[in-house]
Amino acid sequence: MLKVLKFGGTSVGSLDRIQNVANIIKKLKDNGDSIVAVVSAMSGETNKLIEYASTFSSKPNEKEMDTLLSSGERVTSALLSIALNEQGYPTTSMSGREAGIITDTSHTKARIERIDTEKMKTTLDDGNIIIVAGFQGVDIENGRVTTLGRGGSDLSAVAIAGALEADVCEIYTDVDGIYTTDPRIEPNARKLEKISYDEMLELASLGAKVLQNRSVEMAKKLNVNLVSRSSFTPEVEGTLITKEENIMEKPIVSGIALDKSQVRVGMYGVSDKPGIAASIFTSLADENINVDMIVQTVGVDGKTDLDFTVPTTDLEATKIVMEKFTNDCVNIDYNDAICKVSIVGVGMKSHTGVASKAFSALANNNINIRIISTSEIKISMIIEEKYSELAVRSLHDAYNLDK
Amino acid sequence: MLKVLKFGGTSVGSLDRIQNVANIIKKLKDNGDSIVAVVSAMSGETNKLIEYASTFSSKPNEKEMDTLLSSGERVTSALLSIALNEQGYPTTSMSGREAGIITDTSHTKARIERIDTEKMKTTLDDGNIIIVAGFQGVDIENGRVTTLGRGGSDLSAVAIAGALEADVCEIYTDVDGIYTTDPRIEPNARKLEKISYDEMLELASLGAKVLQNRSVEMAKKLNVNLVSRSSFTPEVEGTLITKEENIMEKPIVSGIALDKSQVRVGMYGVSDKPGIAASIFTSLADENINVDMIVQTVGVDGKTDLDFTVPTTDLEATKIVMEKFTNDCVNIDYNDAICKVSIVGVGMKSHTGVASKAFSALANNNINIRIISTSEIKISMIIEEKYSELAVRSLHDAYNLDK
Numbered sequence: 001m002l003k004v005l006k007f008g009g010t011s012v013g014s015l016d017r018i019q020n021v022a023n024i025i026k027k028l029k030d031n032g033d034s035i036v037a038v039v040s041a042m043s044g045e046t047n048k049l050i051e052y053a054s055t056f057s058s059k060p061n062e063k064e065m066d067t068l069l070s071s072g073e074r075v076t077s078a079l080l081s082i083a084l085n086e087q088g089y090p091t092t093s094m095s096g097r098e099a100g101i102i103t104d105t106s107h108t109k110a111r112i113e114r115i116d117t118e119k120m121k122t123t124l125d126d127g128n129i130i131i132v133a134g135f136q137g138v139d140i141e142n143g144r145v146t147t148l149g150r151g152g153s154d155l156s157a158v159a160i161a162g163a164l165e166a167d168v169c170e171i172y173t174d175v176d177g178i179y180t181t182d183p184r185i186e187p188n189a190r191k192l193e194k195i196s197y198d199e200m201l202e203l204a205s206l207g208a209k210v211l212q213n214r215s216v217e218m219a220k221k222l223n224v225n226l227v228s229r230s231s232f233t234p235e236v237e238g239t240l241i242t243k244e245e246n247i248m249e250k251p252i253v254s255g256i257a258l259d260k261s262q263v264r265v266g267m268y269g270v271s272d273k274p275g276i277a278a279s280i281f282t283s284l285a286d287e288n289i290n291v292d293m294i295v296q297t298v299g300v301d302g303k304t305d306l307d308f309t310v311p312t313t314d315l316e317a318t319k320i321v322m323e324k325f326t327n328d329c330v331n332i333d334y335n336d337a338i339c340k341v342s343i344v345g346v347g348m349k350s351h352t353g354v355a356s357k358a359f360s361a362l363a364n365n366n367i368n369i370r371i372i373s374t375s376e377i378k379i380s381m382i383i384e385e386k387y388s389e390l391a392v393r394s395l396h397d398a399y400n401l402d403k
Numbered sequence: 404m405l406k407v408l409k410f411g412g413t414s415v416g417s418l419d420r421i422q423n424v425a426n427i428i429k430k431l432k433d434n435g436d437s438i439v440a441v442v443s444a445m446s447g448e449t450n451k452l453i454e455y456a457s458t459f460s461s462k463p464n465e466k467e468m469d470t471l472l473s474s475g476e477r478v479t480s481a482l483l484s485i486a487l488n489e490q491g492y493p494t495t496s497m498s499g500r501e502a503g504i505i506t507d508t509s510h511t512k513a514r515i516e517r518i519d520t521e522k523m524k525t526t527l528d529d530g531n532i533i534i535v536a537g538f539q540g541v542d543i544e545n546g547r548v549t550t551l552g553r554g555g556s557d558l559s560a561v562a563i564a565g566a567l568e569a570d571v572c573e574i575y576t577d578v579d580g581i582y583t584t585d586p587r588i589e590p591n592a593r594k595l596e597k598i599s600y601d602e603m604l605e606l607a608s609l610g611a612k613v614l615q616n617r618s619v620e621m622a623k624k625l626n627v628n629l630v631s632r633s634s635f636t637p638e639v640e641g642t643l644i645t646k647e648e649n650i651m652e653k654p655i656v657s658g659i660a661l662d663k664s665q666v667r668v669g670m671y672g673v674s675d676k677p678g679i680a681a682s683i684f685t686s687l688a689d690e691n692i693n694v695d696m697i698v699q700t701v702g703v704d705g706k707t708d709l710d711f712t713v714p715t716t717d718l719e720a721t722k723i724v725m726e727k728f729t730n731d732c733v734n735i736d737y738n739d740a741i742c743k744v745s746i747v748g749v750g751m752k753s754h755t756g757v758a759s760k761a762f763s764a765l766a767n768n769n770i771n772i773r774i775i776s777t778s779e780i781k782i783s784m785i786i787e788e789k790y791s792e793l794a795v796r797s798l799h800d801a802y803n804l805d806k
Contacts, residue, residue: 057486
């Protein structure tokens, strides 16, 4: 099998951890697999370099930041290659450039345009293990080093797996897979064996630390089988994220996600002027504020109440935008003591009564639902934050997710 | 003027020092100079990476070492570029690859084959300051990163200055030039304004910390005007190392060098067998042992004594070689309590009595000379190590070098 492996910062966070990664790769190679390993910078290195740069400039030149930040991954790739080489395994490190990763020119957040795989293919054909410095490529116009932004090494790995048509892309972190919910909240949370790309995207909050949406989306697009597993317990099978067709037995509900990083904006007594909602959401979009859930209720007096949520980090920006609309309503308030619980599962499409079971479970615990929104494979509910753990546990129980 | 500047590890050893380098460059740029600055890794960084690699392998793969070690210079180049950019100066960092430095394939000690200057030239023409990551290039066959070995950043700077036909190549260290002798031994030592390449090469021990012979040789070959000066006192003019023709007033003696890192090998009563000396020195050369001074004296009995010096670091290797010749002589001894003092000056060629003045100066202090060797511009003498400082001071005085 051709396997693309990705090891994040904590997996290569020390010389011991790098040796551990070498051992994981050796075992796979001994089993006959062909290996491309994508590595991050040793944890802490990138932040150190960012701090260095910030002493010289509050807004450092982005091209130079890319040159600066791409160095950490190169160090790890060389060290891992040296470690494997020492054990008699033929290896070669490759920078983003050498791996043929061509991006656009958006420095610090470049998008991969294509991967020229020729060099990687001949190197693999010669029996070598390839260690690729993640997070980086070269821009298509000037050939300067670019970086791919947050979660960039995952993107490198998925894109390489797609380009090489690898059998699997294994993302190693310090977590051994995707769970039905956060085990710190519900100790009975169960690790999922398989999950579809779409479910994974909806369960983002469960996987945020292990898989970023950008890489799951790319895996879906390139049809790459992703595995989330741990470099600390490599003997444990992780969770396979794959296309829905590959999952024979589709569970009605796969998991319960919790998101505490939202603020509810309430706009009360909105005058019934055409286009007022459109105007608000256009203004928010112009400021790159990501509005999540929206509910509009029409009162008896013809006036409407508008409820929506935005990320907590965008609260100040949202307040500035909303200033413009104070004359269009009676009152605006902001509530960050709320959270969003979501039930996710591809089986929902073909089953009825999924939502009502959720509403009952919350009602039984006297938890009020402020906003509800549903999609084909997800039901999300805004509730008071103080009930978040209770809500997760009762929903986990209601759908028998521990079984 | 087009100036190539080189800043070594201590000159960029901290964020403060990097800011200081930015200030030096700014001043030159404000004066209307075009600038290419070559930088080393922050001091300590390269050793840290070597230590990292050594935990995985006692003899790490050399290609990977080059990938590993080249990262430090890239970090410095990006940081310095960010610092200058922040002050409104258009800058760009360049890796060895981007600067067009093409080397042979001898990883960890590559030789520069050529420099493709096109990109640097257009970048300079656009008014940019270029910051080049020193110590590195890419190999001519595979395009992999190579490093140039000890003193590699100096070589980068000199080669770039040669290729761009720069007016001057300024090597910044923590020493403000070349002195007539070591000021720690002779407080009256005087900084030289100008010195020829050949004198500099002979005075290596005076400049070893500031200029390596490899870069002086390259400067001579490429006809690059070298300046040795300090980044800690940039207002002080340094020493210009240039071709002899550029030095109008040629001093008879330019400086006194001292070298304590030699061992004298004495081989007594060597039988008068043809080719014995040739055989010894061939055997030493085969082991890469650099024999420096050689004296052969024929005794009354037809037997000869052979005296020669080798670097202290090669003593053990020398002893092993000499084992083979124990039957060819009465006795072999090794004496590391010796040192070599040298008088260097291009004016010697056209002056007589230079040597006799040295011999008198030492004789006046009862210092015995064990070996003498002379070249066109140098007189070297092996004496007992305990007299080293006294010898340097009396010679400095004899030639009035403090004036």
